[in-house]
Amino acid sequence: xxxxxxxxxxxxxxxxxxxxVITLLIITVILYNQVxxxxxIEKEVW
Amino acid sequence: xxxxxTLFKQIATIIAVVTFIVITDVFIYFVFTNRxxxxxxxxxxxxxxxxxxxxxxxxxxxxVKKEAKKLEGDLPxxxxxxxxxPVFNSFVYSLYPEESVxxxxxxxxxxxxxxxxxxxxxxQGIVDGDVDIIFCAGPNKEQVQYxxxxxxxxxxxxxxxxxxxxxxxxxxPVNNLSMKQLKDIxxxxxxxxxxxxxxxxxxxxxxxxxxxxxQTALEKLIGEDIKSNFFGPLGASIGFSFRFYVEExxxxxxxxxxxxNNVYPNKExxxxxAYPIVSNFYAVTRKGETNPNxxxxxxxxxxxxxxxxxxxxxxxxx
Numbered sequence: 001x002x003x004x005x006x007x008x009x010x011x012x013x014x015x016x017x018x019x020x021v022i023t024l025l026i027i028t029v030i031l032y033n034q035v036x037x038x039x040x041i042e043k044e045v046w
Numbered sequence: 047x048x049x050x051x052t053l054f055k056q057i058a059t060i061i062a063v064v065t066f067i068v069i070t071d072v073f074i075y076f077v078f079t080n081r082x083x084x085x086x087x088x089x090x091x092x093x094x095x096x097x098x099x100x101x102x103x104x105x106x107x108x109x110v111k112k113e114a115k116k117l118e119g120d121l122p123x124x125x126x127x128x129x130x131x132p133v134f135n136s137f138v139y140s141l142y143p144e145e146s147v148x149x150x151x152x153x154x155x156x157x158x159x160x161x162x163x164x165x166x167x168x169x170q171g172i173v174d175g176d177v178d179i180i181f182c183a184g185p186n187k188e189q190v191q192y193x194x195x196x197x198x199x200x201x202x203x204x205x206x207x208x209x210x211x212x213x214x215x216x217x218x219p220v221n222n223l224s225m226k227q228l229k230d231i232x233x234x235x236x237x238x239x240x241x242x243x244x245x246x247x248x249x250x251x252x253x254x255x256x257x258x259x260x261q262t263a264l265e266k267l268i269g270e271d272i273k274s275n276f277f278g279p280l281g282a283s284i285g286f287s288f289r290f291y292v293e294e295x296x297x298x299x300x301x302x303x304x305x306x307n308n309v310y311p312n313k314e315x316x317x318x319x320a321y322p323i324v325s326n327f328y329a330v331t332r333k334g335e336t337n338p339n340x341x342x343x344x345x346x347x348x349x350x351x352x353x354x355x356x357x358x359x360x361x362x363x364x
Contacts (some may be wrong), residue, residue, distance in 0.1 A: 006056045013060060017067030024074050031082035037252050037285040038213070038292070043081040044282055044301040046217035 101141035126181035183259035234273030249280030
């Protein structure tokens, strides 16, 4: 694949990746404000 | 050959970037997002308790049934905290005619004598005149002020006692805190579990919405600004509630209550007051209430039968 195509693919993947991480963080913050305290403590990763 | 090598490098780069992004997303999901997904229905989460299980006149109900003389005339409207639903619904069973309680599609109708809006809604309701007696923990400053602003003074009648408890994940090795350690945690002087004999993890001070019964109790207990640790969400949490709510209403297996000053918050230690934080819970009415049935409800609640209901539900009587 030529260099321009490679860079475009990489750029698209990078943008999609950043968007997915930001979306997940936003969803997490929204859920955090609604979660029951007990559920939040129960599901703690140990 | 060079072309093949370049293509291989390009594909390897793409795979590496995709893998990195996927790993980041999976890490965020399992460490943060998944913890924030409630196990309860949205309705239960909003109201903190499955009211359907404690309806006073349902065929299958978990309330305590004691017979008493039913009230007649102007029936006081009742509301209260999630943790006290089993108590005040049992009072309603004893004192109210069945037709006065109307529960349709998962909620009480506006003309029902029994309502349920949890602590914040109940305090607002009694000041606004929507309900006449509420069963809750004590009010916070804002709730008292809200009443005073509207010319309403609230009268608090203690009807029972309960331990204020602190919760951690059952895998947390810490089982006991001293009162000083507890205050130091909530005022930001202790920020890591290793300082109280636990793992080397930041302490996540979890709080509830302002105005909720347990949040008000915590603020009164600590007596100064509660500070959250910035790195707390990466660590292990400490939460709080009332003993009965944790033991009886939620029945979760992955949390545990902490001992305070080496005393576990069981019913016996609340009764003997060996456990250091025991709070009253109240029947709250408007001062100068003229409906004679309000006093009749209070008299019943404080009578041996009313106090037996409190005891049989699982709380500690006055």
